[in-house]
Amino acid sequence: MKKLTKILALFVSVLMIYTLSPLQIFAQGSEGMPSEAEISESSEDEPPEDSSAAEGQEQSPDDTEDDSAVMSASKQTEQTETESEPVETKSEPAETETLDIQTQAAETEEDVAALSAEATVKTRFILVGTSKDPSETENPYQIWLDIPFEITEGTDAWEYTQTVLKENKYDYTETEWGNHLQKVTPPAEASGQIELEGGVTNGSSSSWMWSYNDNVDKSAHEYQVQEDDVIRWYFTNDWSQEYAGHPETFYPEAGNDINIVPDAIRPTDLTAWWPAFGGAMDHNSVKELGFAIDGLTGSEVFTMQKQGGWIDSFSDPIQVGEWIYVVFSDTIYKLNADGSVNASAKLNFLIDSTSRLAYADGLVLVPMKYGKVQALTADKLTTVWIADAPDQILLDDSAGVTVPRSQQSLSSLKVANGKVYQGSCTVGWDPRSFGGTFRALSLKDGSTIWEYSSNESGFYWSGAALLNGVLIVGNDRGEVFAFNAEDGSIVDKMTLPAAPAIRTNMIAVGSQVYFISREDGALHRLDVNSDGSLGALKSVKFSDGDSTASPAISDGKVYAAGSGVLSVIDAATMTIEKNYEFEGGAQGTPLVVKDKSGRTFVFFTINKEPGALYGVATDEDDVHTVFTPDESQQNWCMASVSISEDGTLYYSNDSHTFFAIKLSEKQITDDDSTVTIPEEELPATGESSFLTHLISLSFFALAAVTLIFRNRLKKINNK
Structure with missing residues (x-):
């Protein structure tokens, strides 16, 4: 009896070791596998340079030189007049001395006037033309000149315009009432620019227009050019268009007429499955x-x-x-x-x-x-x-x-x-x-x-x-x-x-x-x-x-x-x-x-x-x-x-x-409600279908041995 018991215990121990060892191996293997979170990488690329640093800006020179020159000239005049006065004498100055004093004073005044006339203002001049016979859907306007220009202070806009056009080799003709452009002829080397005449080029409604800082309330000869002014001359194919000489903002198409209701109720309670x-x-x-x-x-x-x-x-x-x-x-x-x-x-x-x-x-x-x-x-x-x-x-x-x-x-x-x-x-x-x-x-x-x-x-x-x-x-x-x-x-x-x-x-x-x-x-x-x-x-x-x-x-x-x-x-x-x-x-x-x-x-x-x-x-x-x-x-x-x-x-x-x-x-049926995992696919628990079959077979063998042992024990007891 004891012999049979020892044999049975030994058999069960071996069977348990045989059954549990694969599970332990698979558990250890699962623990040793690296997770996604453990995978790291480092970039070798250098971070980009910061491009948001502000660039230095040039400072405009101040206008103190002209003022200093005028002050020096005034002092020189005062000094000349003081030196020419007779000191402790009652006699009248000689005629030649009087002429010298008057001459010096006149020359000084001319110098002051000359210095004052040299004061200038810095401006921007823009000349905008057009193409020939444009289509209704085309933006035809072109910028011919966009330049900085310095002019004598006090110059009116019409004189200023003539000066700029001449210096840039543009010929022009005044309107019959004067002080306004009628026709402008570009220089021969200005490729892509055509002669433009108001009322002739691109229809009878065309004309040359002008503005200062986008204002149009004065004629050119009535306005004196100021520092930082933008003087703009532009040709318009139709004076009634909503066009102010800015080609970048002009759209020839009016589009469909839309009734805009700013206060219309907005249905904010709607949900959107696909909002963008x-x-x-x-x-x-x-x-x-x-x-x-x-x-x-x-x-x-x-x-x-x-x-x-x-x-x-x-x-x-x-x-x-x-x-x-x-x-x-x-x-x-x-x-x-x-x-x-x-x-x-x-x-x-x-x-x-x-x-x-x-x-x-x-x-x-x-x-x-x-x-x-x-x-x-x-x-x-x-x-x-x-x-x-x-x-x-x-x-x-x-x-x-x-x-x-x-x-x-x-x-x-x-x-x-x-x-x-x-x-x-x-x-x-x-x-x-x-x-x-x-x-x-x-x-x-x-x-x-x-x-x-x-x-x-x-x-x-x-x-x-x-x-x-x-x-x-x-x-x-x-x-x-x-x-x-x-x-x-x-x-x-x-x-x-x-x-x-x-x-x-x-x-x-x-x-x-x-x-x-x-x-x-x-x-x-x-x-x-x-x-x-x-x-x-x-x-x-x-x-x-x-x-x-x-x-x-x-x-x-x-x-x-x-x-x-x-x-x-x-x-x-x-x-x-x-x-x-x-x-x-x-x-x-x-x-x-x-x-x-x-x-x-x-x-x-x-x-x-x-x-x-x-x-x-x-x-x-x-x-x-x-x-x-x-x-x-x-x-x-x-x-x-x-x-x-x-x-x-x-x-x-x-x-x-x-x-x-x-x-x-x-259509998912009851049979489809559970997901079938392929035999060779490893589930998340780390088990496999092979191990499942092995465990089942082992416990079946244990049950069979137990049954045999029980029958043998009964026979011994009966004896």
Whole structure:
């Protein structure tokens, strides 16, 4: 009996050791694995130099020299008169002595007069011309001269004008009543400038006009030029136009007549599922759905196709309340979920090729042509204000003539703390913009709070992130600005290596921003310090270039689209984990969607025909075509994708069609309510399916041995 007991105890001990040892090994292995928080990196890049230091300014010389000269001359006169008086004599001075005294006095007075006549004033002279036979939609005005000019104090503006024109080789003819320009002929070497005559060139309503410091209440010969005056002569093609000789502020188009109701009630109680580009004011295009997606296919809910020319396009949509808001050309539509029109309204101007709407405090904000912004109530589409366009950018054309270039509003609007932040740019045939503006508008009335302007580069498809009190935004010269959000002052600025254009939104995560540069196809992560200054930069190249899609960030992964690739990049290590390859370039921002089952999907467009909608599941390797338009609705496509709570995807292409495509919903049964883990996948506890089977088998063997031992014991007792 004792022998059997010892054998049984030994067997059980061995069995327990055999069973528990793998668990201990796996537990130790799990403890030894480094966590994400333990992985750290240090940037070798030096922090950018602070560019906000003020440059020294030249001091204007004071005018004490002339005063001293006059005082010296006066003293000399007094001294001469004193010396010429007879001392202790009653005789009359000789005739020659009297003449000498008078001569000296006369010469002294002439010297004083000469010195007084040499006093001058410093001014600025501007001469503005026009082009020949301009179109109705063209800003024809050109700056021919913009120069500093010093003139004798007391000179009237007409004499001053003649002097400046003669010195710069411009011929002129006076009007028949005099003291005013009738015709101006530029010098032969002034390429791009033409002879302009009032009432003749460009119609009978044309004329030469003048102003001093933008005042027009006096004739030129009636006004004496003063220190720091700006004297402006400008040719107007129609004297009745609202034009004061500033080409940068002149817009030939009046636009649609809009009834503005500043006091209209703003429906501030509305909630917005998709209030701005990217689905939120942070522009990070990530959404979670309350159901499981059943495959990467979609069905058409509705399409909205419009007729228009190459300048007409759809905006990016927003979703407020139960409605979808989208603009085509110069009309905003408030759509029901089925695509029917709930309401519509005209805009002051049509939108540019890209227009990213935004919603805030009951208002739908629409960026338009020239950089204007129109604010309408979300319920009735009543216009409450229209923000003025930023000044046009003055640039020299190929002939060297300074001409105004209007701006486009292609960037994302950001609304925060009662301010609307907007970027704009001046574009042409050059791959990069020529200039641009970044400004803050009042959400209350559309007035300009502050404005930064550049004639070197603009803000194209970009958008700002707000953190640590500064707005971080990039431009077409590869420059990253940190603007003080309150007053627009530049807190810091840095330039990317090789200065590639930045045409994406800045996506903030913690105290860092992520963005993509165009030419080099690189994702960048930039630290923003607590004082708003810019810190370390880390980059990874993922594409061959032409990358204009903003990154989307979810669960520590960055989804970046570019030429022929959609990349999944680890946000902490900035290393590429996975690439999805395709033909063509993805220029719209990818949409990341997490469904109820825990799966992650990415939807995007490719800029090629047929202008379809594509998607991937991150746990798979293939790119799927989610939806292909009908043949009449096929064209190229640069649109970004948005989604509603019910899984309807929205986008447009160059066929002037707006699409609503519904994803299929997977019906979850009781059997589907629990998640089945693949056999070889390691659960979070550190156990595996192999260990589970081993433990079960061991306890089964123990039970069998116990049963055998019990039977043997019974037999012994019976004996």
